[in-house]
Amino acid sequence: MSTGKRARVTLRDVAERAGVSPTTASFVLSGRRDMRISAATEERVFQAARTLDYRRLAPGAAVPATTPAIGVVCDAAGHFAGEMLRGCVAAATDHGHVVLTSHHAGLNEVAALLARGVRKFVHVGAATVTYAVPGALRGHRLVTMNNADPASRAPAVIPDDAQAGRAVARALTSAGHTTGIWLVGQALPRAAAAVRRLSGIRTGLRSAGLRPAGHVRCGWFPDETRKALAELFDAGWWERACPTALIAMDDRAAMGVYQAVGAAGLSIPRDVSVISFDDSGLARWLHPGLSSMDLPWFGLGRRAVELLLAEGAQARVHRLPAELRTRESVGPPSR
Structure with a gap:
């Protein structure tokens, strides 16, 4: 026996x-x-x-010495970071690994993970921007997530923001919008996600023979978008420009759009349609519900770990598509 x-x-x-x-x-x-x-x-x-x-394995339980571990170094915080981490844990569990995390990629933190036997790392970026991989992680087996460092040879996993932009444009043209489509939210050059979203929107509209009617270049927080649009309303923009649809760069910006539209005595989507990116809790809590692109945060985490554990994973950028969550904020143009 x-x-x-x-x-x-x-x-x-x-x-x-x-x-x-x-x-x-x-x-x-x-x-x-x-x-x-x-x-x-x-x-x-x-x-x-x-x-x-x-x-x-229960949270906080001791990790058996024989259990292989993956180090997830996370510069991000909030719901999206949590979803990426859950994806990492799910994939690691599938392959008999555990995940050890650090919220900083300093030499001491990485050394502590190395001392516990970690030899493979996922680095989670705080935002989809282009920035260098932390020096402490260079030279180790690595996959970056939510960041694509052009100077790094590590595979990278990011949302396909260009595809998300094309999907947003398609949703509006399918609803009958051909003119009066405005963009809301600036895109700084280093903010790779925003640049790709704008590129996708323009490409999607161009494929239908259209182009944006204008761009409200403001910050993405609700107060910023609300103030920028309020000033336009006060200046006669609604009567002069005849907007029929507003594309907000994320759900926070969309919240400010809702506030400005309501303050102007207009309603969504009867007078103007609104669509956005992120599919955060705001998209479900706003009234009417906000149509928004659901970015694949959980899927990013899963794919990152699968690439990390795969032999011969290509050192290239892997883009995961987003999916539109259709709600009541998009309707046919009223004029």
């Missing part, structure tokens, strides 16, 4: 027994309810986990 220790059951083992993908098994066992997974499938996953005595 064998006295050796039983091999650790992985999420992939559970998925194979339940006849589902590791992604589906991860969603079920982590309690996610934002995916369309049937009750029967959920029960198969739970039954497989019980049969195999699968145990998820």
Whole structure:
């Protein structure tokens, strides 16, 4: 009779027994309810986990010395960073790894991860901008996420903001908008995501024989967009320019658009349509609901870890597409 220790059951083992993908098994066992997974499938996953005595590593639990670890160095904060980290954890779990995190890429922090046996790293950028990989991470096996450093040989995973921009343009042209489409929110040269979104919007409109009617170059916070649009309304912009649709550069900017439109005595989408990027909580909380591009934050984390663990992963930029979440803020033009 064998006295050796039983091999650790992985999420992939559970998925194979339940006849589902590791992604589906991860969603079920982590309690996610934002995916369309049937009750029967959920029960198969739970039954497989019980049969195999699968145990998820509890937060804060000691990491067994034999368990391979991935270091995730995260310069970001907030909901989007949390989604990227969850994607990292889900993929790492699928492959029998654990994730150790650091919120700073300094020499001491990276040295602490190295001392715990970490030899593979994911670096999470605070925003989709172009900036250099921290020096402490150079020379290690690395994938960057939400940042593409042109000087780095590491694979990079970013949202496909150009594709998201084209999708926004297509949504408006499909609703019948041909003139009066305005952009709201400036795009600074270093803000790669904003530049790519604008490029995608212009390309999408151009493919329909159209172009933006104008661009309100303001900050992206609600107060900034509200103030910029209020000044335009006061100057007779609504009557003179006849805008029919406003493309906000993110949901915060869209919130300011809603406020300015309401203060002008107009309504969305009866008088003007509004569409945006990020699909944050604001998109669901605003009234009417805001149509917004859902950027693949969870998917970025998953793909980053899969590339990190893959042999021969190409040192190139991997772009993940966004998906439009259609709500009530887009309608046919009223004029």
